[in-house]
Amino acid sequence: MTYTFRQILLPPTKYPIKAPYIMFPQFITVHNTANDAPAANEIAYMLSNNNQVSYHVAVDDKEVIQAIPFNRNAWHCGDGGGSTDPNALTKGNRLSIGVEICYSKSGGACYVAAEENAVQYIAKLLKQYGWGVDRVKKHQDWNGKYCPHRILSEERWNSFLNRIEEAMKPKETEKDDDKMQFTNETTKAAVRDYIKQAVDKKLIEKSWLDKFDNGTMTTGDYEGLKLIIAQRENNKK
Numbered sequence: 041m042t043y044t045f046r047q048i049l050l051p052p053t054k055y056p057i058k059a060p061y062i063m064f065p066q067f068i069t070v071h072n073t074a075n076d077a078p079a080a081n082e083i084a085y086m087l088s089n090n091n092q093v094s095y096h097v098a099v100d101d102k103e104v105i106q107a108i109p110f111n112r113n114a115w116h117c118g119d120g121g122g123s124t125d126p127n128a129l130t131k132g133n134r135l136s137i138g139v140e141i142c143y144s145k146s147g148g149a150c151y152v153a154a155e156e157n158a159v160q161y162i163a164k165l166l167k168q169y170g171w172g173v174d175r176v177k178k179h180q181d182w183n184g185k186y187c188p189h190r191i192l193s194e195e196r197w198n199s200f201l202n203r204i205e206e207a208m209k210p211k212e213t214e215k216d217d218d219k220m221q222f223t224n225e226t227t228k229a230a231v232r233d234y235i236k237q238a239v240d241k242k243l244i245e246k247s248w249l250d251k252f253d254n255g256t257m258t259t260g261d262y263e264g265l266k267l268i269i270a271q272r273e274n275n276k277k
């Protein structure tokens with residue numbers, strides 16, 4: 041891993057301005073900051089002002105900083121109060137995790153490194169949620185804004201997605217050692233039952249059960265999955 045991850049979280053007193061709704065994320069929206077500041081400065085600015093402008097994560101050449109929990113919405117897609125209807129067009133602000141890639145204004149080595157960190161981080165998020173690269177959207181997809189401007193102007197959106205897809209593939213070394221192992225069939229059946237119930241309750245996608253059944257679920261996948269299930273069960277209460 042080339043980046044470090046940390047959280048500098050929006051105080052809940054600011055939720056009404058910057059993250060008013062509970063969200064069950066379905067997409068990841070990619071942005072370029074159109075600025076030359078590092079992630080810490082971008083986040084500090086976003087947290088300190090009182091504008092209805094917000095996003096979940098900023099990525100630079102060294103770190104990924106999360107400012108808003110993924111179960112709250114943020115205002116970064118320019119599609120207004122929008123909708124949580126999966127068929128609506130205006131759902132970026134209500135269903136997507138906003139990722140800002142720093143240093144895009146001038147580009148250069150810092151930007152290149154930031155973009156690569158975003159590729160790796162987004163790949164990790166997709167795996168955690170059991171999603172494919174089809175869940176990754178441009179800001180432009182929601183309201184037409186020319187963003188992420190640098191990726192668009194350099195005509196690299198498709199290659200950006202390909203890099204994410206590539207980063208999602210398990211490395212040769214982790215292919216086998218990290219697979220879930222069970223000491224007996226009873227434990228295995230119990231884990232399968234736990235996953236199936238979460239699928240039945242629509243807390244997670246069915247692809248997770250398929251992954252379990254075809255034996256490709258890793259212990260890392262399962263740990264992430266348990267977190268998602270717990271979080272979503274909490275939200276339902």
Ligand SMILES: [Zn+2]
Pocket residue numbers: 070071072116179185187188
């Ligand atoms: Zn944007």
